[in-house]
Amino acid sequence: MRWFAKLRIAGKLTAVMMAIVLLFALLTGLLFWSTISDVMRASLERRGTSVAVEVAELSSEAIQTGNLFALEELIHTTKRNNDFVAYIFLLDEQGRVMAHTFSKGMPLHLRELHPAAGEEPDVMEIRTDRGRIRDVSAPIEGGAFGTVRVGVSEDALAGLLKTNLFKLSGITLGILLLAMLLIFRLSEILTRPLFHLMERAEHISKGHFSPRSIALSSSDEIGRLANAMNRMEEHLKEGARERTRLIRHIITAQEEERKRIAMELHDETGQTLTALLFSLRALANETADENMQKALLAIRDETADTLTKLRRLAVELRPPALDELGIEAALEKLVHDYRGGDAPEITLSCRIEGTLSDVESLAVYRIVQECLTNIIRHAGATRALVRLDVGERITLWVKDNGVGITGERMRAARRENHMGIYGIEERVRLLAGRMEIGSEPPDWATVYRIEFRTKGART
Ligand SMILES: Nc1ncnc2c1ncn2[C@@H]1O[C@H](COP(=O)(O)OP(=O)(O)OP(=O)(O)O)[C@@H](O)[C@H]1O
Ligand SMILES: [Mg+2]
Structure with missing residues (x-):
């Protein structure tokens, strides 16, 4: 989920909303699929039954007259006119095949599919190498002349469902893209003030202040945040001004103090050391004791050295004019x-x-x-x-x-x-x-x- 954390708020909102819309679309699609396929399956069954009943009614006369040709004609025509019909065949009361529409011979196991023929049409589902088939059995003249069997294929139904599902997916995708655009724009509009606040906060964090405060008319959370940031910036600005004043004061005071010390060193201590230097020299000249003279001259040299260091220090402390x-x-x-x-x-x-x-x-x-x-x-x-x-x-x-x-x-x-x-x-x-x-x-x-x-x- 690192990629999600990296997204801007507008991106995050869009991703979440898209996930919700997608989930909703998937659930709706599933519901649509199961409802529509149930409805279409029932309708297919009804149509298969009505075809079987119609063939049973129309075939009764041809069976009575033994007109097999008419029977063949009837079932082939009926099959041709109803593209969802996979096959039709007629069984006599003993279960022997009288006519069928199979081009490569009739699969005989189909005959015993239904339990003993009743008065009402009966429907059974079978799986064949041509897909799922609903086999409808309708008695002819209450079963006295045999039964009509009509197989309706679910292939047509599946094709229809697929076409509808494709249409639905296309519409959903279109809605999804439109929703994505709208949500993204909306999120951007909603989060734009936040973006400004973020930019300003980044500026402040680098120590840059803006002369103008952030103007937001809304009084929602973002508006309150903007007001808080304006106040915070004012405090920080005041603090920075105060700090500058203080540092300027410290630096000026430091320079003044240095000057004063330098002057003190030069005028007071320097003069005293110079006087000391003369006195030492005079003393050394006056004394007859050679050792004493040497000692006094050594002290005089030390003093002269200290005086030089003192002068250098004074110069360091006080910048030249x-x-x-x-x-x-x-x-x-x-x-x-x-x-x-x-x-x-x-x-x-x-x-x-x-x-x-x-x-x-x-x-x-x-x-x-x-x-x-x-x-x-x-x-x-x-x-x-x-x-x-x-x-x-x-x-x-x-x-x-x-x-x-x-x-x-x-x-x-x-x-x-x-x-x-x-x-x-x-x-x-x-x-x-x-x-x-x-x-x-x-x-x-x-x-x-x-x-x-x-x-x-x-x-
Ligand atoms: N030119 C330089 N070459 C190498 N290291 C340096 C150089 N200038 C400064 N530094 C390093 O940076 C540190 C900070 O320097 P800074 O001038 O702030 O303090 P300082 O010289 O140690 O003390 P102060 O200036 O307060 O007497 C030094 O301690 C030193 O380690
Ligand atoms: Mg230093």
């Missing part, structure tokens, strides 16, 4: 910061033929920053490529030839609250763009592709 520098220069600086040591060889290529808003520049910058961090931390790559294309659309590719990213690793990272890629996705979503992560074998094992329309193109 993107509006002044422009995205291309900012990315060059970023890529430069990632080069060196075990880092892969990073190639940057930009084609900027449009302008980016501050939000867009910052998003691109942060995305590249996260992708490069991921490459350094997880990919084990020797080569990486960053390509930015700004036109009507902003398209960004970050590729590497490392171990490759898998869905399983991303899910595992998400379970452990690693939010890098999730953060990229959210930034992209806020700009109504989309992100794909894949590969381009054999060169690139991981390819981040991000695309969104520029603000100018969006409004």
Whole structure:
């Protein structure tokens, strides 16, 4: 029954209705067959009896005068005029054959078929090689001059029945096809609103909302379902709006916080460390103890190292002035910061033929920053490529030839609250763009592709 489960509702309704109609047609056909064959059999018997009685009446005079020729004539003519008659023969009162219509000799066992001839006609059914025969026996002059025997064949009856059955089957088939068409159309009309609801539900399940609600005037189950779906979509829309607002707020707050920490590190801690550096140098110069001087210089070097790290951290936390520098220069600086040591060889290529808003520049910058961090931390790559294309659309590719990213690793990272890629996705979503992560074998094992329309193109 898998095929049935796969059918649309209209198909299912049609199949069920067709099965019912077919069953009904079969039962009607059977009933028709048995009723009609009973009626026709009775009628055949009556006609056979009336032929036998008529021959008995007409033959009496010829028997009395011994006119065998007239008898032969009578039975042959009668047989010819009634095509359902298979044979006629006449027996005298002693049961001897006086005349018959068999062309190849009379089967003698037919004579003793009926019990002793009575006053009334008698009918018996026999099976012969020519099919089923109803044998009617009618006494001539109450049996004083013998009996007439007429065999009526059921072949004609069967033929008639078959013709009628064929006609009935043809009509049933026609009705069946018409019913199928009507039922299918009707089911389609009835289930069309359901189809719309299904399409809308599929849309919503992919996160797409429609500006218009579903308009159904009916107040039946489908109408109520549509109303429930409209309300559900409204709730979901509101939830999505709320979520967008929240994420925008979080991202802005995060940027602000980063800026504040970066400033704190640079202005407060950085200044303190610089002052410490000078003091250490002065102390080292002043002391006469050689060991002490060495120790102070070592502490000074450590402090200088920490200061450098601190400055780098501050730069990482606070993106450069993107509006002044422009995205291309900012990315060059970023890529430069990632080069060196075990880092892969990073190639940057930009084609900027449009302008980016501050939000867009910052998003691109942060995305590249996260992708490069991921490459350094997880990919084990020797080569990486960053390509930015700004036109009507902003398209960004970050590729590497490392171990490759898998869905399983991303899910595992998400379970452990690693939010890098999730953060990229959210930034992209806020700009109504989309992100794909894949590969381009054999060169690139991981390819981040991000695309969104520029603000100018969006409004
Ligand atoms: N370029 C890459 N090559 C191979 N694997 C990668 C790459 N980028 C990401 N991954 C895999 O995807 C996972 C998810 O990355 P994601 O940036 O979300 O988290 P994270 O880098 O582990 O942590 P976080 O970014 O929060 O500090 C990583 O843990 C890593 O297994
Ligand atoms: Mg990461």
